[in-house]
Amino acid sequence: MTLANPSHSVASFPSPAETQAEFRAVCDRLREGDNPFFGTAEVSKLQQQLQGIDLEPQVEAEVRIKLTTHLILLGRFAEAVAMIEAIDAQHLVDLSGSHLLLQAIAQLQLAEDQNCIERHAVTSCILPIRPEAVHRLPEPSRQAGDLYQEYLGKHPGDYQVKWLLNLSRMLSGDFPAGVPSQHRLPATSLEPQGDLPMWYDIAPTLQVDAHDLAGGAILDDFDGDGLLDLVSSSWDPCEPLKAFRNDGRGGFEDVSGRWGLDSQLGGLNLMHADFDNDGLLDLLVLRGAWMGQDGRIRNSLLRNDLERPAGRFVDVTAAAGLAYPTYPTQAAAWADFDGDGDLDLYVGNEANKATLMTYGRTGTPYPSQLFRNNSDGTFTDVARLYGVANHRYTKGVAWGDFDNDGDPDLYVSTFDDNRLYRNDGADGFVDVAAEMGVTEPHEASFATWFFDYDNDGDLDIFAADYSAQTPDVLAAYFGTAPPGGRPRIHRNDDHRFTELSSEIGFDRPVLPMGANYGDLDNDGFPDFYLGTGVPDFDALMPNIMYRNDGGRRFQDVTFIGGFGHLQKGHGIAFGDLDNDGDQDLFQQLGGAYPFDRYGNALYENPGSEHAWIVLRLVGRRANRFALGARIHVQGNGPAGEQSFHSVVGSGGSFGGSSLQQELGLGPTSRIDTITILWPGSGTRQVFSGPLDVNHFYQAVEGEPELQILHPKTFRLTPSPTGDHTNNHSGRSKR
Numbered sequence: 001m002t003l004a005n006p007s008h009s010v011a012s013f014p015s016p017a018e019t020q021a022e023f024r025a026v027c028d029r030l031r032e033g034d035n036p037f038f039g040t041a042e043v044s045k046l047q048q049q050l051q052g053i054d055l056e057p058q059v060e061a062e063v064r065i066k067l068t069t070h071l072i073l074l075g076r077f078a079e080a081v082a083m084i085e086a087i088d089a090q091h092l093v094d095l096s097g098s099h100l101l102l103q104a105i106a107q108l109q110l111a112e113d114q115n116c117i118e119r120h121a122v123t124s125c126i127l128p129i130r131p132e133a134v135h136r137l138p139e140p141s142r143q144a145g146d147l148y149q150e151y152l153g154k155h156p157g158d159y160q161v162k163w164l165l166n167l168s169r170m171l172s173g174d175f176p177a178g179v180p181s182q183h184r185l186p187a188t189s190l191e192p193q194g195d196l197p198m199w200y201d202i203a204p205t206l207q208v209d210a211h212d213l214a215g216g217a218i219l220d221d222f223d224g225d226g227l228l229d230l231v232s233s234s235w236d237p238c239e240p241l242k243a244f245r246n247d248g249r250g251g252f253e254d255v256s257g258r259w260g261l262d263s264q265l266g267g268l269n270l271m272h273a274d275f276d277n278d279g280l281l282d283l284l285v286l287r288g289a290w291m292g293q294d295g296r297i298r299n300s301l302l303r304n305d306l307e308r309p310a311g312r313f314v315d316v317t318a319a320a321g322l323a324y325p326t327y328p329t330q331a332a333a334w335a336d337f338d339g340d341g342d343l344d345l346y347v348g349n350e351a352n353k354a355t356l357m358t359y360g361r362t363g364t365p366y367p368s369q370l371f372r373n374n375s376d377g378t379f380t381d382v383a384r385l386y387g388v389a390n391h392r393y394t395k396g397v398a399w400g401d402f403d404n405d406g407d408p409d410l411y412v413s414t415f416d417d418n419r420l421y422r423n424d425g426a427d428g429f430v431d432v433a434a435e436m437g438v439t440e441p442h443e444a445s446f447a448t449w450f451f452d453y454d455n456d457g458d459l460d461i462f463a464a465d466y467s468a469q470t471p472d473v474l475a476a477y478f479g480t481a482p483p484g485g486r487p488r489i490h491r492n493d494d495h496r497f498t499e500l501s502s503e504i505g506f507d508r509p510v511l512p513m514g515a516n517y518g519d520l521d522n523d524g525f526p527d528f529y530l531g532t533g534v535p536d537f538d539a540l541m542p543n544i545m546y547r548n549d550g551g552r553r554f555q556d557v558t559f560i561g562g563f564g565h566l567q568k569g570h571g572i573a574f575g576d577l578d579n580d581g582d583q584d585l586f587q588q589l590g591g592a593y594p595f596d597r598y599g600n601a602l603y604e605n606p607g608s609e610h611a612w613i614v615l616r617l618v619g620r621r622a623n624r625f626a627l628g629a630r631i632h633v634q635g636n637g638p639a640g641e642q643s644f645h646s647v648v649g650s651g652g653s654f655g656g657s658s659l660q661q662e663l664g665l666g667p668t669s670r671i672d673t674i675t676i677l678w679p680g681s682g683t684r685q686v687f688s689g690p691l692d693v694n695h696f697y698q699a700v701e702g703e704p705e706l707q708i709l710h711p712k713t714f715r716l717t718p719s720p721t722g723d724h725t726n727n728h729s730g731r732s733k734r
Contacts, residue, residue, distance in 0.1 A: 344370065441465040535592035544563070671691035
């Protein structure tokens with residue numbers, strides 16, 4: 001189905017230059033003001049205080065330390081170091097050793113610039129620190145370790161500083177001997193567990209390691225050539241979107257400008273879907289999260305016109321009715337909630353809780369929005385009409401048919417009790433979260449999704465818990481694991497739910513921001529990756545990978561697989577970039593403050609012996625990419641009958657995986673049936689076998705046979721040798 005009258009003339013839409021000017025004004029406003037992440041007004045104020053009349057030593061020390069902190073956050077390290085030296089030279093009052101921590105973090109950042117970025121190796125900044133990742137210029141990390149050790153002499157119980165001492169010594173090559181025994185990490189804390197081959201970050205080799213702050217990531221085919229491309233964003237209001245086109249020869253081409261995306265500045269998250277059913281994937285850019293009133297920046301709906309005369313993405317936000325009113329958000333999801341064959345959009349906005357501790361004030365109760373697709377290129381907000389305005393501080397949104405009645409229900413993850421809105425058709429939605437037992441986590445729920453983790457045909461719910469404190473997360477590596485802060489999995493038991501986090505392997509707190517699921521080893525059971533961190537500059541903790549052990553438990557395979565990246569993790573996307581039948585992993589890395597930029601990662605899947613198929617679905621009465629379709633593959637092999645379930649979607653609520661279905665089949669040697677329940681239309685199709693495994697297939701709604709596809713397979717890059725110096729022009733962290 002194609003929309004009735006989606007005009008493709010670009011005359012009525014803003015030009016790239018007009019769009020860039022609009023967002024450049026936002027950039028200037030935030031940088032020149034008192035925004036706690038990007039603003040420079042506080043620095044100017046503190047500098048003026050120091051230039052005024054003589055200050056008492058205690059007051060001067062306080063002002064200088066505040067100024068040093070702001071300079072570090074803004075990435076102005078030379079000025080920060082000079083300020084610290086002035087504190088020492090003038091023998092100003094020692095404020096309980098806090099200046100030691102400022103000096104230490106400045107040294108660690110210098111060490112990162114000189115080693116992880118300028119002398120990048122494939123295992124740089126990834127725990128456990130391997131020999132090739134030990135800093136070649138070790139002096140800054142060694143000095144940081146000395147400062148942390150000095151601080152612990154005064155504050156011996158600080159787990160966060162203990163962790164940073166151990167980390168500094170690992171990076172300088174002085175671990176374990178350089179850490180006093182009372183502060184040393186247990187030998188088993190970073191020991192690899194599980195059975196998984198090493199994955200390597202090949203982004204620098206392929207020159208797709210754009211250096212940004214926190215942002216979104218998408219891995220999908222945007223130009224319709226059958227190859228998956230990469231798109232990422234940064235929440236830096238002055239930073240443009242990035243796009244890398246897969247050239248089908250093992251490399252990527254930067255097409256950010258050609259595709260018209262370099263005029264779109266900022267964006268903490270990205271979503272993709274074909275909103276106008278023309279067979280091309282469009283983009284939604286979400287802005288303003290965490291920033292309260294400052295975050296009332298419009299989102300962008302970018303229509304994909306790459307195959308039309310425009311040859312680029314066109315900003316149709318205003319024409320579609322999505323530009324205003326503006327609310328701060330990072331959470332949205334697409335689905336055909338009313339079954340009419342086109343995709344509708346739910347945007348979860350932030351409301352009702354303190355906007356962020358750095359603001360220290362309560363946010364306005366912004367409503368969430370449900371935009372019904374009018375099938376003519378425009379949308380109407382029907383959230384109040386359907387009872388889903390929410391009015392809570394929303395951090396994640398997911399659609400899924402939890403009760404198997406044929407229409408998608410809505411899960412909303414908030415900094416309050418979560419909501420499960422059951423879709424009752426024309427009667428609207430009813431919040432049944434309390435009745436179904438899925439309100440947890442209560443205070444700080446984050447990324448979320450529906451998936452069938454145990455392959456029983458019912459959709460389960462994942463919800464990330466963001467309530468832990470950094471010291472709690474790091475204390476767990478010393479053997480002291482606080483009880484809170486663990487991810488939740490709500491298992492669907494005949495349309496009611498049982499919370500199972502402790503029983504299935506989540507035994508310690510984590511701090512996940514970006515998160516998504518995929519299949520690491522093609523065993524047919526979904527695994528998931530958590531991009532961890534908080535904005536603070538001393539919150540260095542590994543990202544975490546959980547492998548699904550046959551639907552029984554989740555195993556932490558972070559260290560055995562090479563996924564323990566120390567940089568702050570945001571958008572995560574899975575997809576088969578080289579058409580070899582397994583999913584690769586794209587991760588957007590970077591923190592909240594200007595100092596905390598880092599290059600994106602692209603992990604190449606080393607492969608497994610398990611079988612697979614890739615399904616590309618084409619809806620006719622259903623939406624074109626069959627978003628929300630349910631798939632059941634029945635196979636057979638040495639282990640007997642095998643049954644696998646999947647739902648078509650982009651995965652988690654912070655990162656967008658490929659919409660083609662890359663399905664692992666474990667030891668299956670033949671496929672007996674593939675059953676597809678098409679969304680909206682309710683069409684149920686059964687494709688009977690036997691069908692061969694390890695093939696690409698296309699399923700068209702209503703056509704009786706699957707079509708075998710023969711995409712080109714290629715290598716992304718030669719096997720890593722361990723050293724990839726980052727000489728990319730313009731990619732310096734600062």
